Amino acid sequence: MALISLREKLEILADAAKYDASCASSGTSKRSSLGGQGIGSTEGMGICHAYTPDGRCISLLKILLTNHCIFDCHYCINRKSSNVRRAGFTAEEVVDLTLSFYRRNYIEGLFLSSGIRKSSNRTMEQMVEVARSLRQDHDFRGYIHLKTIPDADAELVAQAGLYADRLSINVELPTEAGLTRLAPDKDSGRIESAMANVKSSITDNLDARKKYKSAPRFAPGGQSTQMIVGADAASDSDIIGKASGLYDRHRLRRVYYSAFSPIPDASAVLPLQRPPLIREHRLYQSDWLMRFYGYSADEVKQATDPAGMLPLDIDPKLAWALNFREQFPVDVNRAPKEALLRVPGLGVRGVTMLLRARRQKRLRLEDVARITVSIEKLRPFIVTADWRPIRLSDQADLKSLFVRPKKTEQLELFAAI
Template sequence: MSERIREKLQILADAAKYDVSCSSSGSKRQNKDRGLGNTGNGICHSYTEDGRCVSLLKILFTNVCIFDCAYCVSRRSNDVQRAAFTVQEVVDLTINFYRRNYIEGLFLSSGIFKSADHTMERMLQVVKKLRLEENFNGYIHLKTIPGASKEIITEAGLYVDRMSINLEMPTEAGLQQFAPEKSHAEVQKDLGIVRDRLIELKDERKIIRTVPQFVPAGQTTQMVVGAAQETDQDIIMMADRHYKEFKLKRVYFSGYIPINEQEKALPMVGSAPPLLRENRLYQSDWLMRFYGFDASEIVDDAHPNLDLDVDPKLSWALRHPEQFPIDINRADYRMIMRVPGIGVRSAKKIVQARRFGQIHIDQLKRMGVSYNRAQHFIRCVDTPKFQRDQTPSQIRNQILQMGNSKYTQQLSPQLGFGF
């Protein structure tokens, strides 16, 4: 590798670290005709479903940008070192790194230079060369450039596993304040192009034996959290809307990092992003996607912000004492899932096990239930008769005293341990 390529790689890989939307792909692209690489099932930035640790070459095509988003390190007014790859350089880096077993896929994003279509065309050339000339079958995640034409986006979707485009800010007001050259409508238009094409191909599969593979791992988006004065309700409602309207696989939340001291309207949050708030948002996202919660149950006008001291599932349970305690041997699956301390896998075990007899406390513990937390919301066959009901504030204080950190851990990607 030449010194110039090494320098470009250092600059453009560092600039790409602020984009967090490069997790699980869920793609199953198979290796054909003795090609190079194999996407596999559930490739991700850290661990696959079978426990393998994998990595992606995560880079920008260029950090030159015509936009001046106040929160972005690559904004045109920022005095940073600029660089740009050629199409062939990205292809060569990907292939050479893969052959050295450094990576198993490519995450390619870019600043916008000249125009959206000009940038998107260059990125399209990269993925076409990898697929058609190098016969590369590894995972490719491509960031859509806002405002790119429908034809380019549709063609790019034929060669990549996942596409994503950043929503940037949770509210239109925040976007207009810090990135007035962008709009949610433009991003939503591009999300709609991919969604509509996926629907068209799904319909075609009903009457045509073979149809082209198009963005098999779906599409995602990302929002910057904490730059504007948005509430958690603004963020969660916006995520919920995009899940429902555009059938997204994931919505990512990126804690705002203060990289622009000249913009006085941006908050000063120290040297680190608000990770606890970001974690609570991901927990809320998990509740909506896997636990059957509606966004309006997690946040509402009376509770526009998440409780940072306890996780959102426990917070909901404490706000609805009329729903508890439930009889673990009679309650339906939906209500069991809503009990703090019981995850998806544990709930399924409970429903399955009680077909053969009533469930006792020791069985719940062996199923992976966090009984110290769940005991306040359930009743079993051997629940002590003298156990008195506690008020929500008493339950909250007791859990916090026992060590809140033990109970508010982030939900497991394996869905085995809930909160």
């Protein structure tokens, strides 16, 4: 095969990595390069260094080590039967690229994933080598996320956890049937047991660090996973149930959703139509409801329609409120935090502010208006010192208050720049 330049490799292997949604670089231990030989710091909140026109942020250099793969998963652009151009980095090339981009403040670190070349262990070894070299040879203290290979030896995953901030294993599809049909070489049992191993390594490490402060940290940024939305028949209810189970079983930091998007040279098994991007957004909102707003998975499912799908035109929190109107209006001067968190239009921050402010005075509608984006949307659901909605929440067409008529896209204006 003809030699291809570093630039071409980067193009091929970044292109192949773009179907991974995660780019998070937050939630790890605090580090600085002061007193070290190299560069890099992490300070809790990750930084998005750029945004691409698909609305996603670039925080990490997200690439594949190689896009050669012995697996043949239908939804994947890198599957064996795909006719994409193939390329592979050496460990050294990845290390140099990462450092070169990091020095110029383009990135927070590296998100390395890989097709499976030769064997799972051989591939995992090379990924671990990249992380080891960054940490040991270059004293790199930025963020490293490694996508682990489900079938790799536990020993290799244990090593990976010592160098990486975050480990992830993709469950790929929300249902077993979907996985069997679209990813014939993968096995949900193996994926889940790999996640369980990582979880127990993280827990053991936390225990060890309680006893010995000097114990090396294992994946301080935790583990995450990703599911493809819209490539199989799974409903939003199925997906929410699966995500909630994964959070419970493996104490994941995040479950990412990736709306299936058409890939070049797609397998005939796949739908050619992409699901609406807003569906992915609604799923993230439902994820937020479970993680920050105290909704159980079953409660979020109550916001779905009979087919198990979340409405696309309104957010799931509003959909839930419209289904349970008897729980509203909520008195902002008296209601407990849990009830306030269920008010559509009130965020976690807004609720905290209201709770503090109401110790000072009886809140009026104008007070609430000052800390929210749209009091109009809030009004039907709250009671204040000077406001009580009259029959508003009994209106059958309440939903129409919240659904704006569709605006047309204004891309042409933008493209002329």
